[in-house]
Amino acid sequence: MEPFFLPGLQQLRIFMDGAYFRFRVALRNRKGIDGLARVCQEQLQSDPFSGRLFVFANRRRTALKILAYDGRGFWLCQKRLSRGRFPYWPPSGTGMTKSLEAHEFYVLLAGGDPGATSAVPVWRAVSLPA
Numbered sequence: 333m334e335p336f337f338l339p340g341l342q343q344l345r346i347f348m349d350g351a352y353f354r355f356r357v358a359l360r361n362r363k364g365i366d367g368l369a370r371v372c373q374e375q376l377q378s379d380p381f382s383g384r385l386f387v388f389a390n391r392r393r394t395a396l397k398i399l400a401y402d403g404r405g406f407w408l409c410q411k412r413l414s415r416g417r418f419p420y421w422p423p424s425g426t427g428m429t430k431s432l433e434a435h436e437f438y439v440l441l442a443g444g445d446p447g448a449t450s451a452v453p454v455w456r457a458v459s460l461p462a
Contacts, residue, residue: 380406386400387440389421394412398411418443419445420447
């Protein structure tokens with residue numbers, strides 16, 4: 333199978349207006365789509381088919397996995413840092429999940445603290461299916 337490359341592509345763009353993200357404390361990074369979907373259902377009490385992005389970090393915080401369902405199938409993306417760690421991750425005692433807005437998600441992917449960002453207030457909330 334030949335790899336597919338887009339010439340000149342230098343960044344990933346995710347277009348979501350006020351999407352809802354959940355992320356979880358560290359887990360083993362060996363899980364694939366089925367294992368992470370099971371974690372969403374059993375440990376997070378969330379529907380992996382909801383269209384939300386679920387973000388997971390490995391124990392060393394050197395990699396993130398993002399699980400999403402687009403209505404046709406699951407996407408599993410992974411970002412592994414070449415050097416260093418993702419400095420921001422909620423402490424274990426603060427609960428298993430936290431919601432992020434889209435701009436906070438971009439900051440998290442860049443290795444920043446999503447709680448330290450600011451944006452204009454949401455004008456109209458986007459409602460997600462239950």
